Amino acid sequence: MRDIIEEARGLEDRIVADRRWLHEHPEIGFNLVQTAAYVRGRLEEMGYEVREVCPGGLVAHVGRAEGPCVLLRADMDALPLAEQTGLPFAATGGTMHACGHDTHTAMLLGAAQILKRHEEELPGSVTLMFQPDEEGDPAAEITGGQAMVEAGVLECPRVDAAVAVHVQVPTYSAGSIYTRCGTMCSSIDDIDITIRGRGAHGSRPQEGVDPIAIACHIFLAIEGYIAREVDPTDLCVATFGSIQAGRAANVIPETAHMLGTLRTQDPAVRARFHARVPELAAGIARAFGGDAEVRFVRSVPVTVNDAELTRELCGYAEELFGEPVGEIPQPGMGNDDLAFVSERVPTTYFYLGATVPDAAEFGMHNPHVLFDESVLWRGSALLANSAWEYLAARA
Structure with missing residues (x-):
């Protein structure tokens, strides 16, 4: 495995081809029929046995049953955006890989190929986790990461550590690697509030209970709670993007x-x-x-990088690439349901810069966003090397 950079570079065309196919065929949520079939086919070509443990969620293993186990994770779902990049392989159906999950899947396929070539040498095992619904489909009660954890992705063999790589634009230059110890991403909860009042004619409000008025007071009370009951040094952001009630100007509705x-x-x-x-x-x-009634739905906790594991893997990455891993000064406001893995096993989440200079004005989740494909082999090398070195250190 000393020639891992050479091997990853040798797979660059294949990694890019995988990425482009995935980019051109995006799917959302758990409904990853084409995506999962493609990934399964690629893994089976390499000699893997593949299991679908939840809708759209694939698991494969490489290595020997004895010894420690590392999990490598990629998310596969896209976003409901109409692509406007003008790429020759752009998606056309109103769905787009605007968060780079196509690149994550392609990079993990590249790592899977490298690890499979050296299966007999692996001093332990690697679990490959290809998950659906990281973005959180509003129609689903839980996200794909939680579904796969509940389906047993961390068992048989029991996972000892986990690693993931997420491309980032435009914050980091192409090819740069960043991470941090401790909290990496924010938690997220959808706040779903149903208010029941009593309907009445708009000219006789005294005969009803106005749920719109109640909603307004609840909104202001939550703002006041954050301003007066939460420590100002603690991050707590609550935003309501939808308040709906009634259909007529002269009717007090029953609910809001x-x-x-x-x-x-x-x-x-x-x-x-x-x-x-x-x-x-x-x-x-x-x-x-x-x-x-207040419900918190599709809840995802904070994503936490285990400090000891992260320092160890940063050392391996710096040795591999001959350059330092940058330190992220503070957690991001974004969220990732890798959190369900990091709750249970030590985890390290890396960012890989993929900024295209001519498109640096466009960030993630934008219909114009571009990702530099020339860095993808580095992601494959980082994943495969992290797994190999972690296992070798415990052989």
């Missing part, structure tokens, strides 16, 4: 519905919000004669 998002970077802050906001909403609704 609020949908928002919560992001925190401290599990204690998140837990306190989960406890306090339902109390506030219910109390406000009762004061006006109505009632309110």
